Amino acid sequence: MRFxxxxxxGIRLGSVYSIIALGYTMVxxxxxxLNFAHGDVIMVGGxxxxxxxxxxxxxxxxxxxxxxxxCTVLGVxxxxxxxxxxxxxxxxxxxxxxxxxxxxxxNLALLIFGANIKSFTSVFSIAPLRLAGGKxxxxxxxxxxxxxxxxxxxxxxxxxxxxxxxxxxxxxxEDKDAAVLMGVNVNKTIAITFAIGSALAAIASVLQFSSIxxxxxxxxxxxxIKAFIAAVFGGIGSIPxxxxxxxxxxxxxxxxxxxxxxxxxxxxxxxxxxxxxxxKPTGILGKKYHEKV
Numbered sequence: 470m471r472f473x474x475x476x477x478x479g480i481r482l483g484s485v486y487s488i489i490a491l492g493y494t495m496v497x498x499x500x501x502x503l504n505f506a507h508g509d510v511i512m513v514g515g516x517x518x519x520x521x522x523x524x525x526x527x528x529x530x531x532x533x534x535x536x537x538x539x540c541t542v543l544g545v546x547x548x549x550x551x552x553x554x555x556x557x558x559x560x561x562x563x564x565x566x567x568x569x570x571x572x573x574x575x576n577l578a579l580l581i582f583g584a585n586i587k588s589f590t591s592v593f594s595i596a597p598l599r600l601a602g603g604k605x606x607x608x609x610x611x612x613x614x615x616x617x618x619x620x621x622x623x624x625x626x627x628x629x630x631x632x633x634x635x636x637x638x639x640x641x642x643e644d645k646d647a648a649v650l651m652g653v654n655v656n657k658t659i660a661i662t663f664a665i666g667s668a669l670a671a672i673a674s675v676l677q678f679s680s681i682x683x684x685x686x687x688x689x690x691x692x693x694i695k696a697f698i699a700a701v702f703g704g705i706g707s708i709p710x711x712x713x714x715x716x717x718x719x720x721x722x723x724x725x726x727x728x729x730x731x732x733x734x735x736x737x738x739x740x741x742x743x744x745x746x747x748x749k750p751t752g753i754l755g756k757k758y759h760e761k762v
Contacts (some may be wrong), residue, residue, distance in 0.1 A: 470604050475727050476720060481611040481680065482620035483719020488673040489696030490703070490711035491625060492666030497663045498706035499642045501696060502552055502559075508693015509574035510547075512604040512665050514540045514674030515589065515684045516582060521589050529592040537671040544667025545660050552663075553656065571690075578686035591679040613675045621669065622712045629708065642706070691735075695722075698742045704752030713753055 478760060489511065496504045497711025500704040514536040521532035555563050556677060559688050595609025629635035637658045640648040645655050676686050677692060745752065 470601065472734045474605060475723055477607055477611060479720030479723035480716055481614045481719070482723055483699075483716035484614045485673055485677050485680075485692065485715075486696045486699045486719050487715025488617050488621055488669050488676070489692060489713040490700040490715045491621065491708060492669045493697050493700040494667050494703075494707060495625075495638075495662050496704050496712040497700070499638050500552070500556075500659045501642075502563050503567060503664070503697075504547075504552070504663075505564070505693070506547060506551075506570040506574060507666065508672060508689040508691075508696070509571050509578075510540050510543060510670040510689070511674045511677065511692060512578060512684070512686065512689030513543060513574060514671035515678045515688060516578060517671075518592065518675065518678070519587055519589055519684055522592075523587075531673055533592060533671075539665045540671035542672075544663040548660055548663040553659075574623045575686045575690070582686065584685050584686065586685045586700060589678040589684045591682060592675050593679055602637050603619070608680075610676070610680045614680070617672065617676060618715075620713065621672070622708065625665075626708050634658070638662060697737055698738060701742060701752055702745050704754035707752070707754040707762070710752055710754035 475680055485636060489507065492507050492510075493504065496507075498734030517536040517539045518529075518532040521527050521535055522529060547570055551566050552563065592611065593609050593613055595613065597609060598607040598612060599605070600607070630636060637648070637653045638661075640651060640653050641655055641658045648658075651657055673692075674689075680687070696715065697719045699714040700711050701713065702718055703712070705711075718738060718741070722734050722738055725737040729737065
């Protein structure tokens with residue numbers, strides 16, 4: 470029964486990683502950019518919820534809505550100011566810019582909220598689900614997190630495959646120049662991609678900080694890095710791959726924390742990344758890209 474409890478905790482954590490990884494995988498798959506500031510957008514969403522609920526005393530629903538709006542606007546702004554001018558620049562230039570945006574957001578959070586860790590009030594007030602005669606208890610946060618991950622993955626897959634905007638995203642991911650000739654607005658499509666990814670980051674912040682009730686200026690850094698590992702693990706650019714990679718990574722992290730070492734759990738995660746890159750660089754569901762000459 471204890472193993473099942475650990476497994477459920479791993480799926481909950483992996484579901485959060487999956488939602489964050491979806492933002493990474495969409496931006497990379499369509500714009501071919503690694504937005505390493507994505508984790509800090511999660512932190513911004515968390516602080517918006519913290520401010521609305523703890524400082525202003527307003528309802529959790531309003532806090533979540535405002536967090537989604539703020540993160541969406543922030544994501545579009547970052548794309549317009551920081552990344553769009555570098556559309557044809559080298560990968561190194563984009564990477565350095567992403568790191569710079571990340572540190573900018575962290576330092577702005579430090580200036581506004583200070584360096585102290587803040588207590589985060591859970592958005593949810595759902596009674597735990599008790600199974601096996603009360604021996605197994607699943608918290609309300611865990612249930613909401615797992616269900617949210619499944620709904621988001623299905624909804625995003627349907628959106629990309631069946632909507633006009635989704636087909637435009639696929640066209641841009643295949644060939645930007647050809648998409649332009651077919652009448653696709655590349656700038657608008659990439660901006661929408663950043664907006665969706667940042668909105669998912671806001672949802673992830675709700676789920677993350679409701680389960681771990683504390684927040685600071687650097688709270689989004691490690692979840693962001695682990696979600697990137699999950700995206701690579703599942704196959705960056707693949708929506709189902711992001712979910713599979715996130716779930717597997719969460720389960721491995723929790724089981725490693727419980728059965729091997731609390732201190733080595735992060736090292737185990739990074740070791741997995743190295744092994745995946747050595748054995749299957751494209752990830753579980755990743756595609757190989759052949760350059761035409």
